[in-house]
Amino acid sequence: MLKLSSTSIVMERLLVNTITDTLFDTTSCLNCAAPLGGPYCAQCGQKKAGRMGVATVRKEAWARFRWFEWRVLLNALRVLRAPGGMAREYVLGRRKDLPHPLTLLCLAIGLLLLVLSHTEYLRPVLPSEAAQRVYALVTSYSKWSFSLGVVAAYLSAWCLFRRRLGYNATELLALALYCQAVFIAWQMINQLPLVLAPSPALLHWHRQWSPWYMTTLQALVFIGALRQFFLAELRRDGWRLVLAGALFALLKWQATQLYAHAVVAWVLWQRDAG
């Protein structure tokens, strides 16, 4: 009932045929028509709207830039330094200022795919057209193997720290998603030399060594994140942190192998079926 009548108040306003300043002298929210008790609507959260003018647009745009995007962007970058600290703050209720873990991860994946599309042309020249096609299919599926870090991070955190501080399964997942966003950011940095100065020798070196040093780097990032998230102390929880890092690296490695085998099997099956 309230919903219907407030909607009709908002609709009625749309029929007014002269826009005047006095239209904005109202004690109702101009977004949802709920009565206003302060500068912000208690129902929908919109700030009391004033008439648009050059000054307000400039001020609002600046305020939004400053308070929404700029702050969220800065916080999104802060995840690089402290994924575990940020996950802990998010779990404890700091929602507006911090990016949602899934949003942040989607953003990171989008950026990574953009970077990878630039290294795409580095594919080797293969003897037959069929081999080229299989290679292209395998690389397109391999892009998603980066997401396996979420599973590895989640499982190792669960195995070694699950009872600590009373976190539930979803809260642990938030930690794993923030970690994955950081892994992807490092992966992007790792791809940069291939974009900036591509050469067959560099590509060969990169293919051979990056799985090793990237897994090590990710394990270290993960250990740091666990330390922040679970307020772990090196003296008391050192061995547990090291074990979690090792388990993470092992799971990541195994999952990547499994995934690679599954992709190859799937691609071969598709080739034979088609």
Ligand SMILES: [Zn+2]
């Ligand atoms: Zn409202």
